[in-house]
Amino acid sequence: MSKGEKILQNYYPNERIDYLDASVTSRTIIDDYLYKRKPVIIRGLIDDWEASKKWSFSWFQEKYGNIYTNVFSSGNEAKSSQMRLKKMFAKMQQGEILYSSLYTKELFPIISPDYPIAGTILSEPKFNWLLDLPKTIHGEMNVIFIGNTGTGIKNHQDSMGTHLWSAQIMGTKRWIVSPPEESEFMYEGKADWLKREESIEKYPNFKEAKALDFILETGDILILPVGWWHQTEILSDSISITHDLVNETNYHHYISELNQSHHIDPKVETFYRASQSIQANWSAQLPQRKTTPIERIYYSISFEELLEKYLIPHQPVILQNQINHWQALHKWNLDYFRERFGNAFIQYFHGHDDKSKKIRLRKYLETNFDQPHYSMWCLDDFYDILAEDFDTIEPLNNQEKDWILELPKQELNALTWIFMGTKGSGIANHSDRLGQHVYSAQISGRKRWIIHPPEDEKWMYDGQVDLTNPDLVKYPLYMNASAPYDFVLEPGEVLILPNGWWHQTLTLSDSISLSHDFMNVSNIDSFLERMEARKGEKYMKSETMKPIISHWKEKRDILRKQKSDQNLIVETV
Numbered sequence: 001m002s003k004g005e006k007i008l009q010n011y012y013p014n015e016r017i018d019y020l021d022a023s024v025t026s027r028t029i030i031d032d033y034l035y036k037r038k039p040v041i042i043r044g045l046i047d048d049w050e051a052s053k054k055w056s057f058s059w060f061q062e063k064y065g066n067i068y069t070n071v072f073s074s075g076n077e078a079k080s081s082q083m084r085l086k087k088m089f090a091k092m093q094q095g096e097i098l099y100s101s102l103y104t105k106e107l108f109p110i111i112s113p114d115y116p117i118a119g120t121i122l123s124e125p126k127f128n129w130l131l132d133l134p135k136t137i138h139g140e141m142n143v144i145f146i147g148n149t150g151t152g153i154k155n156h157q158d159s160m161g162t163h164l165w166s167a168q169i170m171g172t173k174r175w176i177v178s179p180p181e182e183s184e185f186m187y188e189g190k191a192d193w194l195k196r197e198e199s200i201e202k203y204p205n206f207k208e209a210k211a212l213d214f215i216l217e218t219g220d221i222l223i224l225p226v227g228w229w230h231q232t233e234i235l236s237d238s239i240s241i242t243h244d245l246v247n248e249t250n251y252h253h254y255i256s257e258l259n260q261s262h263h264i265d266p267k268v269e270t271f272y273r274a275s276q277s278i279q280a281n282w283s284a285q286l287p288q289r290k291t292t293p294i295e296r297i298y299y300s301i302s303f304e305e306l307l308e309k310y311l312i313p314h315q316p317v318i319l320q321n322q323i324n325h326w327q328a329l330h331k332w333n334l335d336y337f338r339e340r341f342g343n344a345f346i347q348y349f350h351g352h353d354d355k356s357k358k359i360r361l362r363k364y365l366e367t368n369f370d371q372p373h374y375s376m377w378c379l380d381d382f383y384d385i386l387a388e389d390f391d392t393i394e395p396l397n398n399q400e401k402d403w404i405l406e407l408p409k410q411e412l413n414a415l416t417w418i419f420m421g422t423k424g425s426g427i428a429n430h431s432d433r434l435g436q437h438v439y440s441a442q443i444s445g446r447k448r449w450i451i452h453p454p455e456d457e458k459w460m461y462d463g464q465v466d467l468t469n470p471d472l473v474k475y476p477l478y479m480n481a482s483a484p485y486d487f488v489l490e491p492g493e494v495l496i497l498p499n500g501w502w503h504q505t506l507t508l509s510d511s512i513s514l515s516h517d518f519m520n521v522s523n524i525d526s527f528l529e530r531m532e533a534r535k536g537e538k539y540m541k542s543e544t545m546k547p548i549i550s551h552w553k554e555k556r557d558i559l560r561k562q563k564s565d566q567n568l569i570v571e572t573v
Contacts, residue, residue, distance in 0.1 A: 004210035007181045010458060011038050017214050019043055022120075026127040029223060034163060034249040035480050037225040039177060039212065045122075045221050051114040051169050052219060055239050060146065061089045064111075069102040069146075075154035075231075077101055085146075092148045099147035099234075108139030115167065115241055122165065122243070129246045129282050130162075133274045140270055141244040147234045155231040156189045159261065160268055161253030161473075163245040165223050168216045171238035178211045180227030185209035193231050216240075226250045226476075248286055249479070252472040255279065290483040294318055296493075300394060303401045306496070311437060311522035314498040316451060316485060319393065322494045323441050328389040329492060332443050332512050334420065338365045344382060348375040350425065372425035374507070376417050383413035390514055393439060393494055402518040403555070404436075406548055415517040426506040429463040434534070435526035436517035438497045442489040445511030449487055454500030456481040467504040489513075499523045521559045524552055 008015060020028075022044035033040045046052055065086030072080035073096065080101065092098055104111060117123040125131060130141055145153075152173070157180070158164060176193040178186070184205065185191065191199045191206040193213075200207045215235065216222055223245070224230060246254045255275075262272035275282075296318045310317045323329065342362030349357060350373045359367075364375055379386060396402040404415060415436075419427070426447070431454070432438065450467040452460065459481040465471070470478050488508065489495055497503065519527045528549065532540050539545060 002208045002210060004178070004182050004185055004208045007179060008210040008212070010181075011036070011179060012212065015210075015212065017041055017212050022047075024121070026121040026124045029121065030127070030247060030249055033223065034225055034247065037179060037227070037477060039222060039224045039228060041214075041216065042221045042223065043219065045120055046115070046167050046169075046219060049115045049167075049169075051241070055114065055169050057089055057092070057146070057148075057237060057239075060239075061086050064107070065089070067102070067107065069100045071098055071100045073098050073151065075099070075152055077153060088146075097148060097150045099151040099153060100145065102144040102146060104139040104142045104144060106139065108142060111144075112138075112142070115169075126285075127245075127247055128243075129251070129285075130244055130271075132278055132281075133271070137270055137274050140267060143242045145238070145240045145242060148237050149234055152194075152233040153231065154189060155186060155191060155193060155229055157183075157227060157229055159257065159265070160244065160271065161226055161246075161250060161255075161257035163223065163225050163247075163250055164242050165221055165245055166216070166240055166242040167221045168218055169239045169241060170218060171234065171236040172218065173216045173238050173240065174213070174233040174235055175216055175222065176211045176213050176231045176233075177224065178209060178229040180229070182209055182229065186229050189229070194233060226253050250476070251282060251286060253476070256473045291486040292483045294485045294487045296320060303395045306395045307520070307522060310496060311498060311520070314453065314500070316498060316501060317496050318487070318489065319395075319439075319494040319496065320492070322393045322395075323390070323492060326390045326441075326443075328386075328443050328514065331389055334365055334422075334510055334512070337420070337512075338362050341382065344377065346375045346377040346420075348373050349427075350374065372422045372507075374419070374421040374425040374427055376419050378414055379416045379418065380410075380413050383416060386418075390441070392516075393441070396439070396518055402520060403524070403552055404517060404519050406551065408544060417515045419511070419513045419515060421507040421511050423507055423509050423511075427504065429460065429465055429467050429502060429504040431457065431460075431463070431500060431502045433530060434517065435499050435523060435528070435530035436519055437499050437523055438495075438515055438517055440489070440495045440497065440513050440515040442491050442493050442495075443512040443514060444491055446491070446508040447489045447511050447513060448506040448508055449485070449489055449495065450504050450506075451485045451497065452481055452502040454502075456502060457500075460502050463502070467502075468506055499526055521556050524556050528552070 018040045020040060020042050067085050068082050069085055070080035071083050071088050088098055088100055121127050185208050187203040191203050258268060258272040261268045294316060298320045344361045345358050346361050346364060347357060348359055348364050350371060399405045459477045461475050465475045465478045472479060540549060
């Protein structure tokens with residue numbers, strides 16, 4: 001499977017476009033398609049348009065033959081020339097294959113009654129905020145495309161950060177479209193789907209690309225989200241209308257493009273000036289970012305309750321009053337570590353891509369980095385020295401609750417970490433890939449956590465999204481993620497984070513925390529799967545690990561059978 005195919009399957013597991021009927025609501029289009037950046041075709045919406053009944057090549061020639069339009073034959077609109085419509089049609093009759101983009105502008109008041117959007121979702125203010133702009137520039141949003149069989153427009157992305165709707169008034173048109181995540185395979189639009197083999201010779205990575213390939217029939221309306229690459233091929237003489245579209249789902253793209261390009265593109269300048277006075281009103285209509293409150297438990301929770309309510313259903317929780325007796329709460333601070341363990345090696349980082357940078361702890365604390373840095377210290381040989389200052393937490397204090405405690409001491413010590421960071425530092429968005437649950441005990445300082453469940457992985461862009469300040473232009477699909485848990489972990493609190501959760505931290509003051517990986521019946525399968533992938537089959541069958549893993553599996557099977565029997569009894573009663 002190509003990389004492009006994997007990307008496309010994130011949107012369309014069956015690799016086909018959806019068709020909806022005219023009864024669809026704008027809310028459905030916004031939530032299920034535009035937020036998710038999925039194109040869709042609506043049928044039956046324009047059956048009553050006068051354009052659908054009377055527009056034809058001969059009608060345009062008779063009615064508007066003297067109007068100038070942009071005409072091109074190369075598929076590249078940038079290489080167009082101006083000519084009257086009647087001249088273009090004459091060339092077509094002589095056998096030339098031509099395409100035209102007719103920007104309505106002054107023609108708009110005369111011709112727009114032929115495609116009345118009033119009374120449809122296309123006219124709803126919440127669906128297209130551009131309709132708030134002065135009527136004098138509504139013609140700038142409309143383009144009428146006219147072309148005879150065999151022509152089309154080359155592979156490209158539209159500018160200005162807008163979605164589009166394209167209504168097929170006459171004829172049929174083939175569309176080949178790819179999501180913006182496949183940009184690396186498109187060679188800035190030089191790759192040609194209609195000459196695929198030839199393009200692959202010139203642009204080898206194009207072979208990785210994948211596309212939705214469909215035909216827009218007369219009467220269909222395509223809604224294509226911002227950023228999608230698209231190429232067309234006219235299968236029978238065609239007239240269509242394309243219209244710009246902005247709403248809550250691409251507002252950030254639109255404003256970003258206006259700010260970047262208004263001084264170099266006259267059309268963008270028009271929209272930039274017209275949008276200035278109503279940006280505040282649009283911004284006020286944007287959905288406010290919501291968060292999910294995390295549960296805090298103040299009583300002494302049992303292992304059974306922790307397992308049933310949080311670990312098995314994969315729900316995070318904060319425990320209070322679990323580490324009040326730890327000496328670390330009173331002893332540990334950055335100066336203590338500098339003086340006592342200054343020669344220990346730690347890993348430090350700041351950016352998302354910082355990996356395996358090692359430095360002595362003293363040098364780390366005494367170095368004046370250009371920005372706050374964060375560090376992680378795998379205790380290993382220091383575990384026994386520091387262990388007098390901390391303990392396991394009550395709900396996970398033996399081998400029946402935390403099966404990792406059965407590991408050999410050297411293996412076990414490597415699963416406990418101390419995280420240190422100066423104010424403003426933190427760890428970038430990521431999901432732990434070892435199949436482990438984690439508990440993180442905040443020793444000193446305050447740390448902000450932003451976390452997302454495993455099912456939000458599709459919207460995390462492999463952790464590139466900064467959860468503290470998401471760039472919705474660069475990572476627009478993040479808008480589809482569930483409301484994150486966004487909370488501050490205070491000294492003395494312990495976060496239980498189930499495996500697979502995405503998380504990012506930000507220290508609000510100089511911070512020290514201790515994290516421990518743990519595993520039991522609730523995550524053994526993922527833990528073993530990741531262990532084998534990481535260390536190999538030979539390790540799993542080694543003299544040391546084989547009996548431990550066999551014991552884990554035996555406990556797993558016994559506990560699951562007991563659970564199954566209990567459920568059966570309840571159902572029978």
